[in-house]
Amino acid sequence: MTSSCSSPDLVALVHDPALPDPDPQPAHDVPGAAPADGQGEELVSETAAVALLTEVIARYGQLIQAGRRDGMDPQRLDELVAQWQACMRDRTRLQEADAGEVARLVARYAARLKELKAS
Numbered sequence: 867m868t869s870s871c872s873s874p875d876l877v878a879l880v881h882d883p884a885l886p887d888p889d890p891q892p893a894h895d896v897p898g899a900a901p902a903d904g905q906g907e908e909l910v911s912e913t914a915a916v917a918l919l920t921e922v923i924a925r926y927g928q929l930i931q932a933g934r935r936d937g938m939d940p941q942r943l944d945e946l947v948a949q950w951q952a953c954m955r956d957r958t959r960l961q962e963a964d965a966g967e968v969a970r971l972v973a974r975y976a977a978r979l980k981e982l983k984a985s
Contacts, residue, residue, distance in 0.1 A: 910972045912960055919957040922975045925982040926950035953978075 926946055933943045956971055963971065 910965075910968055912963075912968060915960050915968050915972050916957060918972055918979065919953055919960070919975050922979050922982065923950060923953050923957065925979065926953060929982070 926949055930943065930946050930950060932938075933946060953975065956975070960968060960971065
């Protein structure tokens with residue numbers, strides 16, 4: 867039996883494994899998440915911080931996929947990939963970060979997520 871990858875149902879299920887899940891749990895749904903405006907350096911749980919960075923990573927993934935599909939300017943696409951990679955590294959760093967560093971990362975990425983949602 868032969869299968870075709872052009873089936874709309876199959877195409878919808880296939881995604882680039884190098885990119886994150888495009889629909890993570892939003893950080894604002896996680897108990898202990900910092901306010902989206904990034905005010906103050908509140909103590910934030912690592913779980914909430916990971917959820918926030920995962921949401922930012924997913925947004926970058928969506929932009930990268932759309933850019934590749936739509937023929938985005940290669941320089942802009944490279945910038946998005948670099949920002950996606952930096953966010954991935956920061957999410958990994960959360961495991962060893964102290965409370966102050968976690969709060970700074972949350973503030974930075976809450977602002978970034980706000981910008982990404984506005985664009």
